[in-house]
Amino acid sequence: MKSYSAISLAAMASTVAAHGYIRSPAPRMPGDAMKAACGQQIFNTFNSDINGNMQGALQNPGPDFDAAKCNIWTCKGMQFEDNTANVQAWTAGEKVPMVVNIAAPHTGVANVSIIDTADSSVIGEPLISWDVYASTARGTQANETNFEITIPSDLGGKCAEAGACALQWWWDSREVDQTYEGCIDFTVGGSGAAPAPVASSSAAAAPAASSSAAAPVASASAPVTSSVAAEPAATTTAAAAASSAAPSSAAPQPTTLATSARPAPSTGADSGAVSGAVAKYGQCGGKEYKGATSCADGWTCKEQNPYYSQCISP
Known part of the structure; x- marks a missing residue:
């Protein structure tokens, strides 16, 4: 480098x-x-x-x-x-x-x-x-x-x-x-080396580039x-x-x-979104965010900045 x-x-x-x-x-x-x-x-x-x-x-x-x-x-x-x-x-x-x-x-x-x-x-x-x-x-x-x-x-x-x-x-x-x-x-x-490109018939999962400066x-x-x-x-x-x-x-x-x-x-439920609800401390809002906006277990979705809202303890 x-x-x-x-x-x-x-x-x-x-x-x-x-x-x-x-x-x-x-x-x-x-x-x-x-x-x-x-x-x-x-x-x-x-x-x-x-x-x-x-x-x-x-x-x-x-x-x-x-x-x-x-x-x-x-x-x-x-x-x-x-x-x-x-x-x-x-x-x-x-x-x-x-x-x-x-x-x-x-x-x-x-x-x-x-x-x-x-x-x-x-x-x-x-x-x-x-x-x-x-x-x-x-x-x-x-x-x-x-x-x-x-x-x-x-x-x-x-x-x-x-x-x-x-x-x-x-x-x-x-x-x-x-x-x-x-x-x-x-x-x-x-491996400790960067992965080599692999041909695939499916589209890449990376997010599309945005024209916004945000x-x-x-x-x-x-x-x-x-x-x-x-x-x-x-x-x-x-x-x-x-x-x-x-x-x-x-x-x-x-x-x-x-x-x-x-x-x-845990062998129980996954720690991610449950029935469309966002897990504790997960993202629940923000500019250009397209995911779930309701928090699990009665937690509250609170805006941290215009680009990021988070599920926190009520």
Whole structure:
């Protein structure tokens, strides 16, 4: 992957400030494919400040920005083709340590999910989530920057080919209207190389390119800040730092925050839409959204931004 250091004056003047990104495992980074898909200005913005948010970048996207090709609300527009050398090979049930850099806290919600890169949908439930993340009131907690996730055992062959899936860290702060993302490419029980084209008589399932300049919706959903307790799940009130991960630059602070881990696969009903209803934390609305709009189990569909509404606890 080519490394870029030249930064345009427009990018230097951008309103995007450093806030956060994945440190390890190796995340997606900007490159030629991103520049071709997202345009020079978006590329310059994130090449100069990988920690920035999408809303700030979209204030000045540049004349060659193509919303459909860039898909900025998935993996921050970072493209798989620039990151084929960083594909991780994991196994079902493997515990993966993660380290995230929070350069400037903004109170919000966050999760880490597996996404299907063909349509930006979340596969299953979030692997870990926070109802309160990077709080400006109490400061960033140790288990928000050093933690581990467990690779699900129910993926089947969905993530066997490199580029088919990505692990996406997603942090949204409504108090400043800023969203941050980062992705890690991986395979589970498959090849570490990009899949070769296969002739098919059926049409490709990828979404059609849109002529609208509006960005696609964020794909990795997270619970929103709420006074209602989080859904029952495996919880911990201690800082869940992974032993093999790099130590945090700040000493761990005590916290009473409950961090939810992904429940074990169930033999019951599928976790997706049920009888036309959207599952908890799933997308239920937004510009150009064409899916179900009713939430399961009496949950409420709440608008997070013009492009994304989400099923949350009532």
